[in-house]
Amino acid sequence: MxxxxxxxxxxxxxxxxxxxxxxxxxxxxxxxxxxxxxxxxxxxxxxxxxxxxxxxxxxxxxxxxxxxxxxxxxxxxxxxxxxxxxxxxxxxxxxxxxxxxxxxxxxxxxxxPVATLRASEARIYGRFGYGIATRARNLRVRADPALLRDDAPRGGTVRLLAREEIIPVLRGVHARIAHRRPGGISRTDGWWSATIGRRVDVDREHVIAAVHTGPDGDDGFAIAFLEGSSDFTERGLEVSDLHAADVGATAALWRFLMGIDLVRHVSGELRPLDEPLELLLADPRACAVTGHADETWLRLVDLPAALAARTFGPAEPVLIAVHDGFLAANTGVYRIADGHAERVGAIDGPVRPELECTAAGLAMAYLGDRRPSELVATGWWSAPEPAAVPRADAAFATAEVPWCGTYF
Known part of the structure; x- marks a missing residue:
């Protein structure tokens, strides 16, 4: 049919x-x-x-x-x-x-050269070459600013925005800090209007929008909405969006949110795996991780261009065969050496690969979320030459955990 x-x-x-x-x-x-x-x-x-x-x-x-x-x-x-x-x-x-x-x-x-999506069902998109490239966690913390350690970073100042300021101001802050780590993406005007604008202007929800200002200007923000409850003293605050340039801005924003009156707890979804909230608290048990979730599903559309664009860590050369049954032009053997990657041959050609994976398996390592050794151990990659696995780990290693923080 x-x-x-x-x-x-x-x-x-x-x-x-x-x-x-x-x-x-x-x-x-x-x-x-x-x-x-x-x-x-x-x-x-x-x-x-x-x-x-x-x-x-x-x-x-x-x-x-x-x-x-x-x-x-x-x-x-x-x-x-x-x-x-x-x-x-x-x-x-x-x-x-x-x-x-x-x-x-x-x-x-x-x-x-790349495409990403957020998957409603986890079993759909792998067959099209998408792989989970960033993950996140959900958490919940008691609303009490005194929970933060006395010697935790305090950051700069935090101010609330009027409703009409929210999108213009936050759009500018996000544009300045969104690309500070692997996985970050830019937001279009349409994204702001269809997501935040809908809740703020159309649905007219009560919204708390705060901006952090550090030594170099605005460098963080948070958007939060009240969870439903008929009891004024038992309400929760749901953080739908929080981006910060550094730990000081992160601490200041969480301290502000945890100190809002008539709020029992503050929750956040799809937060970075490495967000150090527990390390900021005198009682780390006050912060509960309520779940983990996949975030970015990545598709390497033009594999040679995508590999050439990212840098790789110092490591001895490694040869990886990539099989792409959906976009056949990507299939080939790629050499990573001296911090760069290039295509060096066809599958079954004279260049023999040391590691092999699918396009989806490569996407899982591309931003640094998963180590090649993890993927070999779990069958996502194969290792005809096991000695190449530590070299691949070193090449794909990143200094920061990748995270996006933008749902669409």
Whole structure:
């Protein structure tokens, strides 16, 4: 049946229908006019694809342009993949595979060597070459600023923003600090409008937006909303967004949030694995980790370009064969040496690899989230030459844990 169906870029007049289809796929109703006006800003020209059957739209996938920070500090053009949905009566017919292939080919044609997404289900995207490249944790801490150690960093000053200041100010702060570590991405105006703007301006939720100012100016911010409760003294504060340039700014923002009156606890989702909140507390048990989650799913679209863009640690040369059954042009043997990577041959050519992996397996190591030795031990990679594994660990090592902190 899939041979009779074709994927094509949707026209502007078809985008609201695509959004409605996506909403139904995640069990939500259609957007009203105000919500659609916000959501429409994330649909870029020519970046939404669909499949029709019997004159009706039955599948869709979209992306918007962004940028991804990779180890070494380079910032790569990126396709931020989102709003993927297939109508319930057309699933498991190859529609998603066809749309994914078209979308990745489009990203390559646009000069975007990487794509990322946030997965609603963890078993879907690996077959398209996506791998988990950053992870995060959820936590909950008692709301008491006295819990922070007396000798913990205090940072600079924290100020609250008026509602009309929130997006203009935070957009500027995020742009200055987002690319400080691998995994960080840029945010478009459409992202701000469709996510934060919707809650602040359309839904008119009570919002706490705070900015930290250090010696060099604004260098951190937090956005928090109240959790639902009828008891004023038992309310929780949900931190939906917190970015800080250093530990001092991080400590000051958490101290501020934990000191807000009539709040029993403060929770945060998808926080960095290395955020040192427990180390800032006199009682580290006051901070409970409530869960861990995958964050960035990364697809290396143009593998030679992506590998050439990041830097690698000092290590003796290592040869890695990468198998990509979805984008065959990426398949080949790559040599990492002297802090750089290059393609040196075809699979089954004269250059014999020491390690082998799939595109998804390589994506898991690319930003530094997983060590090659972990991936070899768990079967994601194979090691025809086991002596190459420590060299690969040294090459892929990064100074910081990768993290994005932007949900889309």
């Amino acid at each position: 899939t041979s009779t169906l074709s994927v094509r870029a949707l026209e502007a007049g078809e985008l609201r229908a695509a959004h409605t289809l996506f909403a139904a796929a995640i069990h939500r109703g259609p957007a009203d006019d105000a919500a659609w006006a916000r959501s429409a800003q994330l649909y870029g020209p020519g970046r939404t694809f669909g499949v029709h059957s019997g004159g009706a739209l039955v599948g869709t996938v979209a992306s918007f342009p962004s940028e991804l920070t990779v180890p070494g500090g380079a910032v790569l053009p990126m396709a931020a993949v989102t709003r993927v949905g297939v109508r319930a009566d057309h699933t498991r017919r190859g529609l998603l595979t066809a749309m994914m292939r078209t979308q990745l080919e489009d990203a390559a044609a646009r000069g975007e």
